[in-house]
Amino acid sequence: MAGHSPAPGRSGGENRRHRGTQTGDRSAVTTPLGDDKQKNVDGRATRGARDFDRNHRDILNAAIELIGEDVPRSLTVAAVAERSGFSPMTVYKHFPGGRAEMVGIIRNQVLASGAQKYMQQAPTLSGEEHPRAFLFAMVDEFLSNKNLVIHSLSMSIELADKNAWISDPIGLAWHSIEMAEKTIELPATVAELATLMATFFRGALYAWCNRFLSDEEFKRLAVQSFDVAIAAAEAGHHA
Amino acid sequence: MAGHSPAPGRSGGENRRHRGTQTGDRSAVTTPLGDDKQKNVDGRATRGARDFDRNHRDILNAAIELIGEDVPRSLTVAAVAERSGFSPMTVYKHFPGGRAEMVGIIRNQVLASGAQKYMQQAPTLSGEEHPRAFLFAMVDEFLSNKNLVIHSLSMSIELADKNAWISDPIGLAWHSIEMAEKTIELPATVAELATLMATFFRGALYAWCNRFLSDEEFKRLAVQSFDVAIAAAEAGHHA
Numbered sequence: 370m371a372g373h374s375p376a377p378g379r380s381g382g383e384n385r386r387h388r389g390t391q392t393g394d395r396s397a398v399t400t401p402l403g404d405d406k407q408k409n410v411d412g413r414a415t416r417g418a419r420d421f422d423r424n425h426r427d428i429l430n431a432a433i434e435l436i437g438e439d440v441p442r443s444l445t446v447a448a449v450a451e452r453s454g455f456s457p458m459t460v461y462k463h464f465p466g467g468r469a470e471m472v473g474i475i476r477n478q479v480l481a482s483g484a485q486k487y488m489q490q491a492p493t494l495s496g497e498e499h500p501r502a503f504l505f506a507m508v509d510e511f512l513s514n515k516n517l518v519i520h521s522l523s524m525s526i527e528l529a530d531k532n533a534w535i536s537d538p539i540g541l542a543w544h545s546i547e548m549a550e551k552t553i554e555l556p557a558t559v560a561e562l563a564t565l566m567a568t569f570f571r572g573a574l575y576a577w578c579n580r581f582l583s584d585e586e587f588k589r590l591a592v593q594s595f596d597v598a599i600a601a602a603e604a605g606h607h608a
Numbered sequence: 609m610a611g612h613s614p615a616p617g618r619s620g621g622e623n624r625r626h627r628g629t630q631t632g633d634r635s636a637v638t639t640p641l642g643d644d645k646q647k648n649v650d651g652r653a654t655r656g657a658r659d660f661d662r663n664h665r666d667i668l669n670a671a672i673e674l675i676g677e678d679v680p681r682s683l684t685v686a687a688v689a690e691r692s693g694f695s696p697m698t699v700y701k702h703f704p705g706g707r708a709e710m711v712g713i714i715r716n717q718v719l720a721s722g723a724q725k726y727m728q729q730a731p732t733l734s735g736e737e738h739p740r741a742f743l744f745a746m747v748d749e750f751l752s753n754k755n756l757v758i759h760s761l762s763m764s765i766e767l768a769d770k771n772a773w774i775s776d777p778i779g780l781a782w783h784s785i786e787m788a789e790k791t792i793e794l795p796a797t798v799a800e801l802a803t804l805m806a807t808f809f810r811g812a813l814y815a816w817c818n819r820f821l822s823d824e825e826f827k828r829l830a831v832q833s834f835d836v837a838i839a840a841a842e843a844g845h846h847a
Contacts, residue, residue, distance in 0.1 A: 539820070565836070568829055572811030581778070590807055597804070597840040601832070604839035 425463050428453045432471045436524075437517045444468055444524060468524075476521040483510030484541050496553040500566065500595035503545035508591045511574070512584055519578045539567045546595075557602035565598035664702050667692045671710045675763075676756045683707055683763060707763075715760040722749030723780050735792040739805065739834035742784035747830045750813070751823055758817045778806045785834075796841035804837035 431453035436444050446467050450457040464470045486506035494502055511518045543563040550559055557565075570591050577587035670692035675683050685706050689696040703709045725745040733741055750757045782802040789798060796804075809830050816826035 564829070568811035568815065569808050569836070570811065571814045572807035572809065575810045575814040576807065590803070593840070596843065597808070597836065600839040600843035601836040603843070604835060 421463075424455065424459070428455060428460055428463050429471065429474065433475055433517070436472070436475055436520045437514075444472060444520075472521055472524045475517065479510060479514050479518060479521070480507075480541060483507040486510065487545065491548065494548070495551075497549050497595065497599075499548040500542070500545040501592070503542065504566075504570065504592045504594055507541075507570075508588050512588065515584070522574065522578050539563055542567050542570070555602075556599060556606055562595075562598045562602060565601050566594045569597045570594040663694065663698070667694060667699055667702050668710065668713065672714055672756065675711070675714055675759045676753075683711060683759075711760055711763045714756065718749060718753050718757060718760070719746075719780060722746040725749065726784065730787065733787070734790075736788050736834065736838075738787040739781070739784040740831070742781065743805075743809065743831045743833055746780075746809075747827050751827065754823070761813070761817050778802055781806050781809070794841075795838060795845055801834075801837045801841060804840050805833045808836045809833040 428449060432444060432449045435448055435452055446457050446460050446464075449471065450460045453460070461467060464474075466473075483506050484503070486509070487503040490502050490506075491499065543559060546555070546559045546562050546566070549555065555562060573582065573587055573590040573594070576582045576590075577584070582590065667688060671683060671688045674687055674691055685696050685699050685703075688710065689699045692699070700706060703713075705712075722745050723742070725748070726742040729741050729745075730738065782798060785794070785798045785801050785805070788794065794801060812821065812826050812829040812833070815821045816823070816830075821829070
């Protein structure tokens with residue numbers, strides 16, 4: 370898969386791939402004070418923190434690589450350790466929750482990346498354009514990270530099955546409906562509409578991940594989720 | 609979990625559990641002609657077929673046991689072999705598709721068992737009572753086989769992820785809407801309504817399996833699926 374989402378919210382600038390020069394990078398940790406900007410104890414602490422951040426990103430990128438492969442290998446701590454070149458203990462130091470924590474972070478990055486696309490348009494939108502733009506942004510993000518989404522969804526349900534906690538991302542849908550409510554009258558509370566919208570969206574997502582729907586059918590259904598929620602809420606009112 | 613669904617559609621009568629007396633049962637295979645009803649070559653063939661059926665059920669019951677446990681063990685051929693007391697080769701002889709075939713069969717049994725409950729009521733129903741009764745029957749069946757449903761759903765998405773084919777069970781929903789169409793006018797085609805209904809139902813199911821919804825919330829949402837489909841189709845018409 371070509372384009373992994375960059376980690377949104379992570380410090381930019383240094384966002385290059387380090388895997389190629391990884392051994393060189395890491396040797397810097399043991400080379401005493403090679404960098405002229407960091408000659409004192411504080412500098413050492415700063416560099417340590419920077420190395421920690423970089424290793425953290427390298428490990429996460431290895432996990433993203435694994436989860437994004439066409440024939441996915443199971444995203445285990447051992448596999449991430451092997452791919453990133455770090456020891457399993459280092460992987461656990463960075464991600465104490467192991468597999469569940471990494472899957473959760475990667476899934477949240479895709480969600481955040483979709484939400485960000487919507488947020489960029491948000492100032493120009495009003496009323497129901499908000500949830501609709503939100504849905505289009507999410508669907509686009511999912512379609513352009515297809516393997517990653519399908520694999521992380523498959524893993525998240527497997528993890529939920531094993532009682533690993535992954536948060537419900539319904540808050541993102543909620544926000545776009547709150548924005549709509551600022552300029553139009555809605556037929557139900559934001560909470561009710563968010564539940565209805567998320568339920569329909571998830572059904573399309575789940576069917577797509579199970580290969581019951583093509584990419585096109587997934588898109589066609591998923592972007593209707595807000596309209597379905599409104600229709601259901603209105604019908605409920607009249608009943 | 610107390611009540612596993614009996615295998616619907618499988619030959620009745622002999623549907624007791626054999627695991628307790630398994631060794632005794634199986635030793636009958638090598639004891640020559642112990643049963644007075646089967647003294648000729650044809651009788652031997654009949655008994656062979658009966659043994660095959662019984663072993664098949666025993667293996668499947670072991671798989672159902674494994675999948676229904678509170679802390680699920682992975683449903684591998686090796687685990688099923690160990691639990692049932694047969695060799696992995698025998699398990700493969702009965703289920704050449706291995707894990708994927710067993711998960712598919714177990715999931716289909718739950719679906720068929722729910723569908724059967726609806727079919728029993730069907731002769732007394734008319735119009736939209738059909739899809740509504742269908743939804744109630746499915747939700748009841750899912751709630752009373754909670755572990756089995758959640759684990760098989762988790763496994764089926766994992767298997768879809770690995771490109772193992774599991775059929776789309778939308779046909780069941782389809783039938784109940786066709787029945788409704790016999791006595792009432794519907795705002796869209798059966799195909800369109802089945803897709804909308806299945807999408808909403810699946811979203812509730814998926815959220816429930818991810819522990820985003822309680823049993824009660826799952827039920828409340830899932831049984832609305834037909835009404836949501838109708839409302840969405842009607843809104844689509846007026847738009």
